[in-house]
Amino acid sequence: MERLQKVLAHDGVASRRQSEKLIMSGRVRVNGTVVTELGTKVGAHDKIVVDGVPVTTEAPVYILMYKPRSVISTANDDKGRKTVVDLVEGISQRIYPVGRLDYDTAGLLLLTNDGELANRLTHPKYEVEKTYIAKVTGIPTNDEMKSLRQGMTVEGETYAPAKGKIISVDDKKKTAIVSLTIHEGKNHQVKKMLAAVGLPVEKLKREQYGFLTLKGLNAGESRHLKPEEVKELRRLTGLI
Ligand code: URA
Numbered sequence: 372m373e374r375l376q377k378v379l380a381h382d383g384v385a386s387r388r389q390s391e392k393l394i395m396s397g398r399v400r401v402n403g404t405v406v407t408e409l410g411t412k413v414g415a416h417d418k419i420v421v422d423g424v425p426v427t428t429e430a431p432v433y434i435l436m437y438k439p440r441s442v443i444s445t446a447n448d449d450k451g452r453k454t455v456v457d458l459v460e461g462i463s464q465r466i467y468p469v470g471r472l473d474y475d476t477a478g479l480l481l482l483t484n485d486g487e488l489a490n491r492l493t494h495p496k497y498e499v500e501k502t503y504i505a506k507v508t509g510i511p512t513n514d515e516m517k518s519l520r521q522g523m524t525v526e527g528e529t530y531a532p533a534k535g536k537i538i539s540v541d542d543k544k545k546t547a548i549v550s551l552t553i554h555e556g557k558n559h560q561v562k563k564m565l566a567a568v569g570l571p572v573e574k575l576k577r578e579q580y581g582f583l584t585l586k587g588l589n590a591g592e593s594r595h596l597k598p599e600e601v602k603e604l605r606r607l608t609g610l611i
Pocket of ligand 1: 471472473476559562563575
């Protein structure tokens with residue numbers, strides 16, 4: 372048996388705090404009865420309904436994917452394009468991506484049906500470090516790398532300091548490979564930061580998400596997280 376607010380958060384209805392508010396405002400029914408008591412415990416056979424909509428409790432599933440380019444990282448696409456969820460086979464649960472990678476960005480993407488962990492992983496308070504490898508036009512100067520390390524404001528959006536490293540340069544083609552580690556997850560953040568210092572991104576890949584890497588996977592492949600990896604993500608986001 373689990374506390375009702377924990378189950379609602381886990382099933383992705385809302386964050387734990389918001390779930391508490393839902394319960395206290397009388398919007399949650401358990402087996403047909405409105406429950407406003409926060410301590411209420413529920414089990415697998417209890418029927419939970421929020422605002423008249425049944426909450427389904429499924430076994431949690433955690434997938435680490437190597438997202439290829441030209442795949443959209445939402446669960447559904449109104450233009451009918453292939454989504455990351457289409458790439459995962461053999462899972463009956465309804466899973467969704469944790470945050471986003473751009474259509475033309477490859478790399479590490481987590482998918483889960485654990486709404487509470489997903490909420491935490493994308494919450495600014497807990498956001499874990501993510502490392503990107505970018506091919507850029509131009510050879511980065513020391514000043515440009517320094518600007519990345521200092522953080523910046525671009526078109527009114529503020530980006531926290533990043534860890535930046537030059538991996539290699541191609542003097543002939545005037546391109547470079549740069550690694551950038553950020554802990555935020557703002558829209559097109561890496562492309563915007565690099566473009567802002569004069570290094571437009573030609574190709575982008577997310578290589579690391581917290582302690583997780585793409586080791587052993589090819590583009591388009593995915594694997595289940597190991598129980599100890601899920602535990603470590605829970606620990607990093609204050610859930611245990
Ligand atoms: N930053 C970007 O610009 N694009 C991504 O897909 C991820 C981070």
